[in-house]
Amino acid sequence: MSGAYRHFPILMVTIPFFGAALLPFLAYLRRKAVPWASAFFLAISGGLGTFLVGKIPPGGHLSYPLGGWEPPYGIELRVDFSGYFLMMAVAGISLAAVIYSRRYIEKEVEGGRITAYYVLFLLMSASMMGFVITGDVFNLFVMMEILSISSYALVAVTGNRNAVRAAFKYLLMGAPSSIMVLLGVGLLYSVTGTLNMADLAARVGDTGYREVLIASYAILVLAFMVKAAVFPLHLWLPDAHSIAPSPISAMLSGLVVAVSAFAVARITFSVFTVHAWGLVGTTLEALAVAGAAAVLFGGIMAIYQKDFKMMIAYSTISHMGYVVLGITALNPEGITGAVYHILDHGIAKACLFMCAGNFIYRKGFRKIEQLKGAWREMPWTCFAFSLAAWSIIGLPPSAGFISKWYLVYGSVRAGKVPYAVVLLVGSILAAVYCFRVVYYMFFQPAKEGDWGERLSEAPASMSVPTWALSLATLFFGVFSYLFLDSLLKAAAQLL
Amino acid sequence: MNLWHNFHYAVAMVLFCVGLYAVIMRRNIIKKIIGINIMETSVFLFLISIGYRKGGVAPVHVEGLDPSRMVNPLPQSLILTGIVVAVSITALALSLAILLYRQFGTLDVNRLFREEEEEAG
């Protein structure tokens, strides 16, 4: 069927939904099949995505009016290259995480909840894909809600008391921010009469209600800042991300906060386009300052953490600052850097959390101190960690280097050299907290009784995804030229 | 004066702040959840008011009714979705509250967090 690929983006989003709906019944029939089925649905989703390679016009987008209603009347999916790119990132990382989950979750989550876990997992991944490609602000809200509810619950899925508390904290900050999104959408709607992003972009410029637009933008940005854990609103993140089961930490830290940051870009560039920046300048300035503060704060806090997963969580705060700074540079390079950073940070962070998960699975170790000499028993995990840390620091030839290059270049081009310096300081901080762990793993003698001499790697279904992700950081660094041109064009199109 | 004319909106905004107050200041978890619900309701009220039209009727086609007299159906359908979302969040929040109460024996946020500090220390 020629042209069938048009339907693939929506199928990528809805097939996991469908799969999630089938899971309870499947679990009733045969519980063992549930993890495989979830992986299967995500694989289909990702597989469909690969057919879209080269189908998205450079600098343009695929528009898919749902139900055949032309855009301002129906809901439109707008798949531009950056959206597609992130969608594939979500598909890939989710697939790795869901395969990783099978053994890990068996151990941490009590049997009756495993089905619910996979249902939520599928919903979370699929809603993220919908979130990045939707062209309708209200639909954005709906997708964000599926995403949020599933992530609140997934944090608490172990039933451990700290986990429940962290989840509640997350919900307590997340729910008001969701409501704020709805309020912002309502304000936008009240002065434009439309919900479609492209239509909004056309009407925002010449509607007379300046104050309302400013307010709606500020509210939306504030709300997404909470979801993306940008500095002063990050309070929920360290607890939630460090206590959640590791594959979920990987998803939350690697993707969930990042796509929320991407939503800021969507709102800024697709709704309040260049023409309306007069309205939103102040908010953007404030956002940039918050981002810069986040880079430094997150990095410094990460250095002082004793808990391994806590350190990685704080590092996420720092890296969300990177993304925000890229977006607020307001030039194609900055946006490209931000999108690419979402990808490579997602991969690397997921990999780090999976490494942490491997240690917890085998040894129950959570403290950084306990990782001294770990490579004797778990060399592959340690190597994977080092590769991912390489990317987090932004050293060549990993993907982190490419995105750091574009982020810094974007800041310099925007004439914001102080932010460029902040980004570089951020990478120094990253080097400090990452190298400490790498140093402990490889170059420190193990403490008595912590690590023996016998090899005891995590099971293959956990090691393979970990390794796949760590190699992916290299792949996206070395072969970044395959994507960057299209990303730059897509970013230029946004401006 | 627009504010007087828009008093529906104004009330919604005040309610929003009341809800936010409850979420931030109340120590009891259930009250916080109620605060979230108040916030949600205020936004629903706000959206529904946007869709209002002077002298309008329900947007259901009946013989002899001029469509231009109907109120705006779009906010109504949005709110329907919004309500479902609100119900979902509330359900989850209450489940978490149940679990928290079972594990800590309290619904008081201060006590929950004091324990956290003790555990850390």
Add this chain to the structure above:
Amino acid sequence: MPEGAVRSVMPLLPILFPWISLLAIAIFRRRALRLRLWLCFAGSALSFLAVIVLLPSVLDGKTYYFKLASIVEGLEISLYVDTLGYYFSLVLAFMWMLCTLYSISYIDHKQNRYFAFLAMCGSFLIGAAYSRNMFTYFIFYEMMTFGSYPLIIHEETAMARRAGYKYLVYAIGGDVLLFFAIITNYFWGGGNVNFDQWGLPTLAAASKAALLTIFSSYIAGFGVKAAIMPLHGWVPDAHPAAPSPASALLSGVILKAGAFGIMRVIFNLFGIDLMKELGVHWVVAVFACITIVLASVFALTQDNLKRRLAYSSIGQVSYIILGLTMVSRDGTLGGIMQLAHHALMKACLFLCAGVILVRTGKKNISDMKGVGYQLPVSMICFSVCALAMVGTPPSVGFITKWMLGSGAMEAGLPVYVVVLLVSSLLNAAYFLPIIYVAFFRWEGDEEGHHHPALDFNSERDPLMMVPVVILALLVVVVGIWVTVPGFPLSLASRVADLVFP
């Protein structure tokens, strides 16, 4: 594609050959130790061969080009063999081969880790030498920087750990500065950081403040590696801590990577004219002079042999910087030649220090009484190189100093000659005592005992002795037959002719 370059995979080969070592290590892991290590050597030897086959055509003025990836327009990862890059690669491939050979018998534990990283660093360095633009250079340079960390802390003693920590701190700081420099250069240079030309024309249009920022970030960034004071802190710790062949490479090649970067910045990116116009080269030169003198003074106070050598390296590398910033043809020539000459001398000295350490266990100069009789061959080689360092003819050290002095006169700055002379004196002051202690003092000499007989038994290990002797011979041979094609002068003068047409 740079003008007149030939598209060829030749530049890729020397980068790929060292990976044979990694392959060997991965395949054998715990078996066939000897074979594994010899394969590692084979990797570096093949790499050297692949470099040397390019020599005739490079001397003919041919350039090679190979594109690895193009990230966006104007920003590509590509290899480019021009005379300067080839020159550096020739030096380092040669050094690498000899040091790998030496390491086979020197390294006695954790061989896999050591040789894997040794090979990787070699490969990255050749990549850096062949980089077509600053972006590519930075990528290889940075990988090399972190790849050499395991070499430094190989002994895993407390001192090595501290040195490694210090090295990382300095390296990260330097790399961040460098990254900033490249980005600002890329921005103000109109999206171009290529080495194809002798001075970026686009850069001349940038404002002076911008140019100063770029230039000073570059110098500071590379200055960490090139150990310009006050950025030299890691060097005196890293050298004694590392195993001797690794110190030889650190001093002989890795420090030079920084100096080489500065060359690229001055010759290819800024261009001599723009640098002159900017008028800050003399600031760098002053720093270099201070480094030259102070490092020698510090070296005097060290009793640990490798530490003294490390300080000596700091001073000597600054010769290169001084030569470059003199802005005269001979000075530039001297600076470029120093890169190779110092590598020969200092690598030999460190390898000798390694022999002393392994055979007698002595680290401090004050303990080395009579060591010249225990290890005659090594100590003779050591003495040859030490005298060369001082600048005694006929040796490579003399050639460098002569060229630098002549360059200083050409630039009309005799004060630099004074600095060079002072430095020579100080070099003599810290090298001659070592020779004196080794040959003219021995246990019981004050009681009137006769000096012990020469003992060749400890120097039977050809793997260690061959590199030492080759290097010492080269120090003399290159110093006498200076103009043989393929020796440093032939290549360096080609570069100097290009820079000063």
Add this chain to the structure above:
Amino acid sequence: MKRLVSLLFIGALALLLLYVVSKMPPMGEPTNPTMTHVVPRYLEKSEGEAHARNVVTGVIINYRGFDTLGEVTVIYCALAAVLAVLGREKRGRIRDYVELSGIPSSVIVRTMVALVVPFIVLFSLYVILHGEMSPGGGFQGGAVIGASMIIFTTVFGLHLSSVKVPLKVRAALEGSAVITFFLVGIAGILGGGNFLAYAWPRVSQSLQPALVTWLTVLVEVGIGLGGAMVFVSILFAMVREEGADEPLA
């Protein structure tokens, strides 16, 4: 102190919001952007295009069907979330907490509830099926069923209600809203249109109104059933909580 800061913050926020409100277009005016831009088409053409007399239903199911797909997914997600937090009853364990639920109540209440519940369910079916032409629809009907189960469970206890709506049924039907919606969407693609197209281009013009109407009803029923089962399952999970049948970490 903290209280004061929060109060000040909220007060400032309220004033800002009120200021924004005062700058908004006056409420209810027919000339507002909301009334002039997209909506007129819904109002004027929904009967012809979406074949729903109730414009709200037309918008929900047809024009903005994907939102509603998202909405049913949200509620399904909520169920999964509640089950992930509280856990579902184990198969065959339901008898263990027979005695634990049910409020002691008089005969009158029991009789009344037993009498009324079937009528409530019947009414909910009306709400579901009639949503196409009058206020109402799948969610509303589902909510009504849920409410009837709440009453039933409160009075008769969890055991009896879980016999009436056994786990098997719920597990099969909980996802029915999402499944129906998805299948209808796929059918749209197979019918030659886009995802969620109701008026399949491959079907002749004359059949399309009927097709749209029946698909709308199908979706509404799916939503109603699925929504109801989700509500019931959430209810069971929360009620069962009273006597936890398994130890928690």
